[in-house]
Amino acid sequence: MLASGHQVVGFTFGMGAVMWIPYTEVSTAQPFPTLLFFSFVLVGSLLPDIDTPKSKIGQKFWRGLVIVLALALLGYLFAPTYIDHYRDELKVFVMMLLPVLVMVRGHRKMTHSLLFLVLLVFYSYLIEMWSGITWFYLSGLLIGVASHLFADSLTKRGIPLAYPFSKKYTRFFVTFRTGSNVERILVYSLVVWNIWVLINQLL
Numbered sequence: 001m002l003a004s005g006h007q008v009v010g011f012t013f014g015m016g017a018v019m020w021i022p023y024t025e026v027s028t029a030q031p032f033p034t035l036l037f038f039s040f041v042l043v044g045s046l047l048p049d050i051d052t053p054k055s056k057i058g059q060k061f062w063r064g065l066v067i068v069l070a071l072a073l074l075g076y077l078f079a080p081t082y083i084d085h086y087r088d089e090l091k092v093f094v095m096m097l098l099p100v101l102v103m104v105r106g107h108r109k110m111t112h113s114l115l116f117l118v119l120l121v122f123y124s125y126l127i128e129m130w131s132g133i134t135w136f137y138l139s140g141l142l143i144g145v146a147s148h149l150f151a152d153s154l155t156k157r158g159i160p161l162a163y164p165f166s167k168k169y170t171r172f173f174v175t176f177r178t179g180s181n182v183e184r185i186l187v188y189s190l191v192v193w194n195i196w197v198l199i200n201q202l203l
Contacts, residue, residue, distance in 0.1 A: 001151045001178055003046060005187045010045025012190050013147035014038050014140060015197055037140040044144020048111040048152075112152060113163040117145055154186075 001009070014037065110116055124138040152159045155178050158171035176182035 001155060001183060003049070005183055006045045006049075006148050006151055007042050008187045008190050008194075009151040010041050010144040010147040011038065011194055013045075013143050013150075014041035015194055017041075017139075017143050019197075033136070037137055040137045040140030041144040041147075044141040044146075045148050047141070047145050048116065048148045051109065051111045108152065108157065108159055108169075109163055112149060112159040112161075114149075114161055115163065117142065117149065120145060 018034070018037075120142055124135070124142060127133055128135055128138060149159055149161075153161075153170060154172045154175055156171070156175050157178075158169035158175070160167055161170040162168070176186075
């Protein structure tokens with residue numbers, strides 16, 4: 001599925017979460033937490049595609065990683081005492097980044113599996129403990145990732161749900177080609193549904 005389609009499906013999953021999951025209940029009197037929650041959902045809906053530099057999020061991820069590594073190298077060469085001051089933080093960053101880099105081994109492999117989602121749950125608990133970011137927002141990220149896996153399972157290629165234990169690609173019983181008219185109709189239908197739900201929620 002295309003990036004725009006993934007975000008629409010992700011937003012739909014987010015709408016379902018705030019309507020049916022008790023801990024994600026939101027208040028129109030406090031719009032900022034709701035907007036932040038959906039921002040996490042939209043990022044999560046694209047996150048599995050970091051495994052390809054051709055995707056929107058993949059381009060930003062790899063460009064950002066190169067910039068971070070370049071800054072770290074410059075800091076090591078010209079400001080070693082500053083780098084040494086943040087040594088513990090850098091260790092945590094590297095420890096969290098290495099598994100992600102190991103998982104990026106080609107498009108629709110590890111990052112499109114249930115194992116990736118399980119690892120993200122573990123990472124989210126660590127982030128919650130270390131940074132203080134509430135589970136409400138991190139769950140938005142996980143909901144977005146789950147929506148991505150579901151959306152790609154609707155395509156002809158499917159996803160390797162049990163990777164790396166099995167390389168078999170799993171598809172939904174109804175599928176369509178990425179970028180096809182069927183995908184467009186589905187995405188437009190979800191947009192209309194989301195607008196209808198939002199109007200009813202606000203009235």
